[in-house]
Structures are given as structure tokens and as C-alpha cells.
Amino acid sequence: MKTRGFLTQLVKTLSPLYPMAKRLLYRFHGGVFPKYNKELSLRQPLREGYIPKQLILPLQQHMGLPALPCVELGESVKKFQLIAQAAKGLSAPVHAPTSGKIIAIEPRVLPHASGLAQPCIVIEPDGLDSAITNVLAVNTPPQTPEAFKQLILNAGIVGMGGAGFPTFAKLPNQPGLVEHLVINGAECEPFITCDDMLMQTHPDEIIRGAQLVAQMFGIPHVVCAIENNKPKAIEAMRQACADSQITITEVATVYPMGGQKQLIQEVLGIEVPSGKHTIDIGIVMMNIATLRAIAHAVDKGQPLVSRFVTVSGLGLEQPYNINALLGTPFDELIALAKPKQPIDYPLIMGGPMMGVKLADNHVPVVKTSNCILANPPEPVQAPMACIRCGECADACPINLQPQQLYWHAQAHEYEQAEKLNLFDCIECGCCSFVCPSHIPLVQYYRHAKSEVREIRAQAQLTEQAKQRHEARQARIERDKQERDAKLAAKKAAVKQQAAQDTQDKKTAQPAHQTAESNREDAPKLSARERAIQMAKARQQAAKASPEQTQPAEKPAAASDDKRKAAMEAAKARAAAKKAQAELSTDQPKQESEKPELSVEDKRKAAMEAAKARAAAKKAQQETAK
Amino acid sequence: MSALAGILIFLGLSLAFGLLLGYAAVRFKVEGDPVAELIDKKLPQTQCGQCGYPGCKPYAEALAKGEAEVNLCIPGGEPTMLEIAELLQVEPKPMQAEATEPKPPMVALINEDLCIGCVLCIKACPVDAIVGATKMMHTVIKKECTGCELCIPVCPVDCIDMVFEQPTPQTWKWPDPKSAAESAQ
């Protein structure tokens, strides 16, 4: 310990001369030292009680399945009221952050990199902020881990550090399985100070939450890690837990100290095995804001309806921290910070290292939004070729070889990239941060990961389709066999009766044989056969009148009328089919009962169908032109 | 004498290497997948029958026997054709007219207001992805639909449409920075 202290001192003395010496101050590999700018948002006091004009509450603010709305349009809701319940499985419910009226349940743009719209409940606050007390009906603190987990689920608590993993799913079902509870107060991203502010203002609630979790799950070791650039928070937390078992650890200021694997390695010296959850090795890590939400749920019966958010950035006059209601639109919060210039550039949700650039600035604060960043756009350096300098490998906290990963990712050699442990990448951004060639490395990895995921999903679907098809074939075959067997048995019985002979057993034998030969000759795929032929016929029809096969715009008439119209259309089409089909002049139903065509004919028909289809497509394209 | 020594040495060597090779052939034997299996793996498994065979596997078997052309798989498009041609070591053939590029994935959607419950589409579906019963409304299990379009022509009231699957934040993919940069230029 003494040598470590001496080393720390030595490195600190050297660090003005050689900044990278700071990498000796912590246990994990790599890491970077960005410009923090944390003081910006700490100048203003914490804001509270701001109620916006509208609250937009996405049904999915967490990892897993979206919640299911349980309120109706126009309904009045009170603060804390449940408005969407958790789906079965990994999910979390949503509660009303203030009282007001439901004015819409519709897709709105989410604070997500895709900029896609997803279902949201929109509340117009009435300004009264009238609340239901103890909405979670907690009279005595939960006694069993199951009850505790259920309460956390009911309160809608998810990991508030950024990932949004439903907290209940992180916890074990019985006490004694967890060895360490690590409280994450590192907050390593530049600009963000909401956790710092929370630790300064409500340390007792955080500690209370930690104690509740520790008691319920019998966790012997509880440690809270705070980066040493937050002396005020450390002091406040130390005071709050003076008479408890919880220890406060100062950790070095380095990005990404707040990463789960990194912080565990730093505080406990344990590496989380690749592909495993921390719970598998007896560790639970929780963000301080999550613990506070747990304390609120257990002590007051309050669900999660607000969170601390940092509103900061170089484009703002007065950056600040706010205890914001969930659903508050970003642009309203930004306006409160007096932008230096009109915000005509995309805001960033989260910090500059891992945040998400928003397609639309009118998106709501969700359970995982810790920061809204307004940094005016800077000229982007065009990416150059990788010179394999290895800076990225030196900065990678996972000890990957980003330059080699990049090589495979940009060449779309995903298998190779996976071999180089692509999926261990935590997308922290250190590699891109130090890249002298300004290559968007993280985006390459994100793209590669989503490609790999899609390829995997596709392979699974393909396999599934194959299995289902084979199962279907087998079923059809089996049905046929059974039918034939029955038929044969019947025939045999008839013969038996007709012959009225004593040698009944001998007659049954040949009858069975005929059944078998029948089965081999019988049409195997009458329905599919018909489908393929009809496809061909349709294409023939399409050749003549391509507009007919276009999915027509269905008029917004009553469904009865529509059906009539459709029947008429179908009749007309059937007539057309009749007239124009070449191979089959009969009605489709008759066709299926007819003896089947030879394999050769089948193929010919199919080829013609394909050709007809091609022709139809051409015709369509031409008409489109 | 030296000639004899040379002969002996080389005899011994050839014997040793022969044994080594024989051992290696047994020890590291690669169980070759039958060709049809390999081709089947390359096919898109839509079971659409556009190749003229009643499913992907029959087409693969026909290809393996050399009875079919390599360019018949419409959903697989050119990439699949090239893969098959490479596997069978035959000349690639141009695809017929359409579908040189694979289509974006689509699924069938039954307009439930129009469906008359005729079960024709259920019989036509090669992967049993449509559920329903006679005189009852049918519906497509989106997850299972391969987008083969076989149900469309059999529908007597034309109530089945092919629709694109809308991306969700879960299925959304980060764009490739390289192609994004190229398109930006």
C-alpha cells in the first residue's frame, strides 16, 4: 500500500511532464484523458420542479420488451399513476411524472441513434402536480428477495447509468449469492455532472438504497467508487455513510472508469469473464441514481418518474443540472440554459464519448438520459488511411486490437472480426478519440456488430424455415400414407366381403401392396403444385394487364362494400385467368383433383411462370416509367 | 554398394512418408458434406418454388445431380447463383431478367377485413406460416414468413399483400461508415 502511495505520488509529480504516465494510476488497460469541462454545469444550482408543456413517455425506455399502455386517450392521470404496465419478461412499467391528461398515444421520435418513432404516451400536465401517495402500496419494507424484486419492477426502475437494463433482472432470487455490491459513482464522461450533483445533494438516499439492497441480498461487501475529480461528492458521501459498513473509494480520473468491467477491475481486481454477467461471479454493480430510486420505492412507495439530468455544452450560456420529469423534451431544457446561438444543430444525448447524436431535438428525457449536450458542430476531419500506429490498441480498455478489427470490419470480413473478439468491444470510443487518422472506428464496430447480429438472426430464420418446410413435407407424406392405408383397408374389407372366401388374410396382403404403390404414384404436393401453377397463370394475366396485379388502393369504405368489391374483382380475375391460362383451362379446384402432371411438365410450367413473372415485372416497370 | 544404400534409403523414406500420409488420411479425415446438403445451405430457404422444384432441397438435389441450371433461384439472386456455381465448379449463368439483386425482405400480410377464410393460402404456404381454419380469419405469423409469395396467387379475394418490415430501434442497423462517406461525396 505504501509503495502504491509512493508510486501514485511519483506519477502525479511526473504527469505534467508526461501526461500518459497517468495510465499507471489504475488497474485496467488503456483509457484516455479527455478534456472534462465538468465545471460548466456545476456553476448553476440544481433546478427542480420544472413542469414542461408536454410530457412524452416512450413505452420503451429500457432494454427488453416495451411496456403495454393501460390508460386511454383523454383520461386524466395523477402523478405516480401507472400508465403502462410491464410486459412479461424483461420489461419495465411507466408511471405518470405529473398530473394531467393523456392527449395522445402515438409514435414519437425517440432519443435513439436511429431517430425512429416508437409508441409514446403524451401527457399534457395540468400544473397541479397532484399525486397519489404510496402508489406502490408499500406498508412494510419487503421481506423476501422476490418481493423486493417485484417492488423494484413495479417501480419501473432500470439501470440509470446508461444501459437501461431493468434492475430487478440484475438481482438474484435468494440472499447470499452476491459477494460484492459496487456503487458506481465514477461518472467518467466529460461534461456530465448529474451523478456528482446527486451525490452532493442526496447522499443519504443513495446510501439508504445501498443498505436496503445489501441487507435484502445479504451482501457482505459494499463499496462506492467515485472518481477523484469530485471532492465535494466524496466528502458528502463519506459523511453520509460514516456509521455504516459502506466504504467510499476514490478512483483515478480516467475515461472509461465508469464502465462496468473497468470499475470492477479497478475496485475489486476481478476481471468479468467475457460473455458473462457480473451476477455470475457474485458481483452486482449499481449506479447511484438507481440506488436512490430503490430507496424512494421502498421507503415512500414512489415509482421512478424523474431523474437528474445535466444540460451542458459549449453552446450554452448557463449550463445546469436539473431534477427533470421523465418525458420532458430536450429542446425545452436546452432553452432554459440560454443557448449562445440558435440550436440549429443536433443535440447529443449522453456524453461526448458514448452519447447519441439526435435526429430530432424534440425528444423526451427517458430513464437513461443522463445528459443533454449542445456542442456547436466543429469542422470534421476527413478520415485518412489507417497507419497502424497502435494508439487505439494502447487506449483500448478491453485490450483489443482496434486497428486489426477495423481492417476486417471495413472489408466486411465479419468472421475474422468476431475471432478478434468484436463482441467484447464496449463501444467506449477511446480508439476513435486517439486515432490520428480520424477513422470512425466505433461506428465500424457498431456496423459490424449489427451486421453480424442480422446474419445470425437470418441464419436462424433460414434454418427455421427449412425445418418447418421439412416438417410440413413429412406431415403431408404421413397424411397421405394414413389416407392410403385407410383406403386400402377399406378396399380390402370390401373385397373380403365380396369374395366371401375363407382365405381372408391372403387377400389383405396384396391389397396393402397396392396401397403402397398407390402412395408412390399419388400427387405429393397438390396445394403447392396448384399455387405454383396459379402463380404462372397470374403472371400470364399480368402480362396482359399489369395494373390489375398491382395491390390496388383500397378505398376507405365500409368493410362489407370492400368485400363485395373484392368478390367482384376476384370474379373478374377468375374469368381472366380462365381465358388466358395456357396449360390449365380448368378451374383450380378441379385441377387439384386431376392426376398430377409429370415432373417434366411441372418444371416447364414453373419455368414459364418465372418467365411470365419477369415479363410482368418489366411491364410494370415500364408503366411506372 | 552406394547404389544399394541409396535405394534402401529412398525405399525407407518412401515407406515412412507413405505410412505418415496414410495415418494422416485416417486421423484427419474430413467428413465431406454431400453436395446437395452444401447447396441446400446456400439456398435462401424461402421454399418459394420459383425454381420449378417444390422446395429448396429438391432444387439442391437436382443441382447436385447436374439436372438443373444454377440460375434458377430468384430470391437468392446473383450472389446465390455465384456461390452455387463455385461449389459445383460450373460456369456462372446470368440470372433471368429480374432479381439479379436480392429483394429486401418482405412478409405477407393478410387484410383481415377481406379474408373469407378459404384456407387456400394455408395449403399453399410451404412453411406453415399461416394460421386459421375454414370460414375463420387467417393470419400470417410474421416471424415464420419467408416472403415466397406463394399465397398471393391462390387467394380468391386478393387480400394478401407483401409488406416491408418496418425497422425498430432494436432491428435498426448502424450504417457502414465507408459507404456512408462515399455516398456523402
Added chain:
Amino acid sequence: MKSIYTSSPFAHNNSSVQKVMLQVQLAAFPALLAHILLFGYGIIIQWFLAVATALLVEYVMLKLRDKPVLPNVTDFSALITVTGLVFCIPPESPWWVIVSGSAFALVFGKHLYGGLGYNPFNPAMLGYAFLLISFPAEMTQWTLPKEIAGYSLSFWESFNHILFGAVAHAPIDSFTGATPLSAVKTGIQEGVSAQQMLQAPYLETGWWNLTAWGWINLAFLAGGAWLIYTRTIRWQYPVGFLGALGLMAWIFHSINPDLYAPVSFHLLFGGTMLAAFFIITDPVSSSTTPLGRLIYAAGIGVLVYVIRNWGAFPDGIAFAVLLLNIAVPLIDRYTQPRVLGHNR
């Protein structure tokens, strides 16, 4: 149109390829200064010739490759390539040596492979190897230091000599001679012991008991230290290279001091320090894993010693580097570091 789907991070440490290359150029200044002081102005003329060639070649090649010229020229990688080459060739060699060498290095070493970042071989060393093979006579006639020749060429004399081959008022042999490396090698082959060779008059020591070549090498060492400090190059390169070379020299010198020159000779003569800090550190063509760099550098050190003692050329840096360049993919593959949470 810029895509909104730009991924985080939205911060950068402001490093750039240009800055990296300029750092290297800056670090080469002490050696350049020492060179001028000890061997005259030849190197400046050579450097300007090389830069002019580089600009021309870059322009033509980028035009031919249909790439934008300005951003690709201003990455300064060509500057570093030719600077490395300039230090390798004799300062008074005729102009076409450096011009053809630079052009070869850039065309065949860089552009034909797809430009900066895609070249498997160190371009400077490719150019140098080309010159060594093509013009062996010119490449071994090194200018003698002032103290030995007793005479040094003025700037204009050097200029005339390099460009027009005009010898001022002294025969060329009077101010050029074999490099110490080749002299010692020939001496040993003729049966003179290494120690005796090192006391030969043309290796007269100057200030602080160091020869001119020793000073040049120390200047490179100083520049290299700066590069390590600024994290432009990695410590593994010089440590691996100098360590391996020194170790080889020490072992063989201990076995037979008459046949094998001492460690100090190997470290302070020839292009040892130039290679250690400026040549083998070219990241594009070298290994990228930490252990891989060490192996790569040590491999070059061993090969350099082998070529110096038993090869056909007096110094083996060019060939050693090129040989190890070939081995880089293999080294990278087998020196993957342990990823967090994996057991090897």
C-alpha cells in the same frame, strides 16, 4: 450532405497523421545538424533534391491514381520516407542516386500498393535496397569527415559535385572513402583483427573520444528519445532492435574479439540509431501488437548483425527490415494480447 448517423465519440484528442509525421521530421533535425557539421553541406542538397522528387512523384502518382492531391500530399508521409532515405545515401553521391531512389521508394514502395497505410514494405528501405543493388559502388563511397580528409567541400562545391559531377580541385578519392563498417569488414576478411581495424587512422576520434559516426548516431538517439517521449514511436522498437543487436555483438565479441567487433562499434557505426528510431518504427509496415513489435525489432537486430558479419553487404538494415516486413502478418497473428475477460 452529411449523414446524421455519425457515431460517438464526438471528442478527439486533436492528434493527426500530419502532426505525427512532422514530429518525426522535427526529431530528425539534431542528426541533420550533426551531419552538416561533420560531413558538409551535401546532405542539404540531397534533401532538397529528394523533396523535389517526392513532390513531383506524389503529384503524378496521385493524378494517375485519381486521388485528390492536396490532402494526400499534406499527410507528409512522403517527406518522412525521403528523409529516411537521404540519411542512408553518401552525402556527395551524384544527383540521380537520390532522385531515382526516392522515386522508386514512393512509386514502388507506396503508391503501387494503394498509398499510405497499405504498403507492406518500408518504402525508404525499399528505395535504399534498390540503390544498394543498382549502384553498389556509389553507395559505399562515403564522404570522409573533415578531420580525416583535412578538407571539406563548401556548399557550392558540393552543389556542383552532386549535380554536375564536377570535382573542384581535389580528386574524389581524397574526400570519400569506405564506410567504417565496410572497412572493418574488408579488414577482417584480409586477416586484420577487429581491434586493429578500429584503431585505423580514418576512425580517428573527435570530440569526447567519439568518431563522427558516433556523433551522428548520438544525434539520432536524441531525436529518438524525443519521439518516444511524445509517443510518436513505441519503446519496443529501439529496445528490441538495439537489445538484440547489442546482445549478438556482445556474445560474438566475447567468443572471439579478433573476428568480431565490440558492442559499441555495432551500436555507434553505420545506420544503427537511424534504423532504431526512424526506420523500423514506420508503423505501417511493422507489427502492431506490443509483443509483436518487440519480436519484429529484435528480428531486425539479429538479421542486421548477421548481414554485417557474414553477408555480402557492409550494412544490412535495408534487407533486414524488408525481410521482417514480410513476417509481420505472421507475427501479428501469433502475438495477440490477452483480451479482458478471456483466458488467452
